[in-house]
Amino acid sequence: MKIVIAPDSFKGSLSAMEAANAMNNGIKKAFPDAATVLLPIGDGGEGTMETLVAATGGEIRKVHVSGPLSNQVEAAYGVLGDGKTCVIEMASASGLHLVPDGMLSPLKATTYGTGELILKALRDGFSSFIIGLGGSATNDGGAGMLQALGMHLLDKQGNEIDRGGGELCKVHHIDVNSFDKRIRECKFIIASDVQNPLVGAEGASHVFGPQKGATPKEVELLDLNLTNWADKILNVTGIELHNQPGAGAAGGIGGAFQAFFPVEMKRGVDVVLDYIKLVDELIDADVVITGEGKVDSQTAFGKTPLGVAQLANSKDVPTIIVAGSVGKGIEVLYDFGVVSINSMLNSPMSLREAMENAGELLEASTEQVVRLYFHQCIKEKGRSFV
Numbered sequence: 001m002k003i004v005i006a007p008d009s010f011k012g013s014l015s016a017m018e019a020a021n022a023m024n025n026g027i028k029k030a031f032p033d034a035a036t037v038l039l040p041i042g043d044g045g046e047g048t049m050e051t052l053v054a055a056t057g058g059e060i061r062k063v064h065v066s067g068p069l070s071n072q073v074e075a076a077y078g079v080l081g082d083g084k085t086c087v088i089e090m091a092s093a094s095g096l097h098l099v100p101d102g103m104l105s106p107l108k109a110t111t112y113g114t115g116e117l118i119l120k121a122l123r124d125g126f127s128s129f130i131i132g133l134g135g136s137a138t139n140d141g142g143a144g145m146l147q148a149l150g151m152h153l154l155d156k157q158g159n160e161i162d163r164g165g166g167e168l169c170k171v172h173h174i175d176v177n178s179f180d181k182r183i184r185e186c187k188f189i190i191a192s193d194v195q196n197p198l199v200g201a202e203g204a205s206h207v208f209g210p211q212k213g214a215t216p217k218e219v220e221l222l223d224l225n226l227t228n229w230a231d232k233i234l235n236v237t238g239i240e241l242h243n244q245p246g247a248g249a250a251g252g253i254g255g256a257f258q259a260f261f262p263v264e265m266k267r268g269v270d271v272v273l274d275y276i277k278l279v280d281e282l283i284d285a286d287v288v289i290t291g292e293g294k295v296d297s298q299t300a301f302g303k304t305p306l307g308v309a310q311l312a313n314s315k316d317v318p319t320i321i322v323a324g325s326v327g328k329g330i331e332v333l334y335d336f337g338v339v340s341i342n343s344m345l346n347s348p349m350s351l352r353e354a355m356e357n358a359g360e361l362l363e364a365s366t367e368q369v370v371r372l373y374f375h376q377c378i379k380e381k382g383r384s385f386v
Contacts (some may be wrong), residue, residue: 137249
């Protein structure tokens with residue numbers, strides 16, 4: 001019996017590795033002799049860097065940069081085991097988790113620190129990058145990142161604008177002459193699942209602004225500001241970001257990458273799956289178990305369980321999902337080789353209680369799921385897994 005364990009993190013309660021260990025413990029209670037392979041996964045958001053570094057035997061380097069509110073924070077970037085590839089999660093420098101409670105300010109939040117992380121890696125000699133977009137507190141269209149890398153964003157008087165999405169209405173001219181010339185010699189893989197355009201009803205401000213603290217009036221203002229930003233980028237590059245898929249990722253930083261960097265946009269989970277070599281571990285596997293904090297209709301838009309199931313299905317290996325909670329719209333997942341979707345909750349409980357006991361709940365539910373699954377396999381196929 002061979003079981004591949006490939007969960008994402010259960011945000012707020014378990015890291016991807018902790019989730020994998022809990023699942024493994026449950027499996028071993030049911031089948032002590034089972035061969036298990038633990039492959040914790042990220043999908044481009046928080047935890048992706050650690051996953052890739054661990055999978056390749058790399059290292060993590062700490063650095064102090066500007067946080068989303070321009071205060072100094074400790075961030076990090078990863079170096080993969082090849083010693084040549086740098087992994088950056090923009091959330092490490094510009095993430096929501098870096099903003100104290102009650103201080104969310106999308107008009108002021110900046111991606112400047114993300115640019116500083118890239119600059120530090122450039123100075124350290126790296127030219128191959130994987131950038132994970134997700135979990136950002138920002139809505140500045142990547143303007144702060146570009147400023148950190150030498151680009152000048154000027155108002156009508158020729159003065160540099162201040163940081164934050166609230167300043168983008170002032171951009172009159174983009175001076176690219178001082179933009180770090182090493183960028184053009186680099187390779188950037190942008191790991192993101194977001195396909196939203198930069199502006200409009202489905203754009204960065206309207207869809208993601210409220211979760212970053214934007215009021216309805218601020219959402220409208222931020223969208224107008226990003227429109228001006230896109231207009232000025234069009235003037236200088238000829239690239240129209242307004243309705244470009246993926247340009248709205250992480251408060252519009254996806255658009256900045258598309259306009260000014262040599263990039264390849266990839267689904268985050270696919271980047272991770274390539275590096276951890278899940279496809280190799282599927283050989284002779286009987287089943288894959290994956291999961292995340294919540295599985296619902298959004299899971300089908302490229303989150304970890306879908307990516308795992310799609311790859312496993314291509315090798316005729318079934319997938320079981322165990323999640324913190326299960327919402328509506330999950331039926332589509334059954335089209336990709338998912339045989340069951342299960343909640344780890346075993347009784348009515350508060351969210352806080354579930355998160356505090358997530359490890360125990362996940363272990364227990366995984367045990368019951370595999371017992372049932374392999375009992376059915378034996379009953380239907382007459383196969384022994386001992």
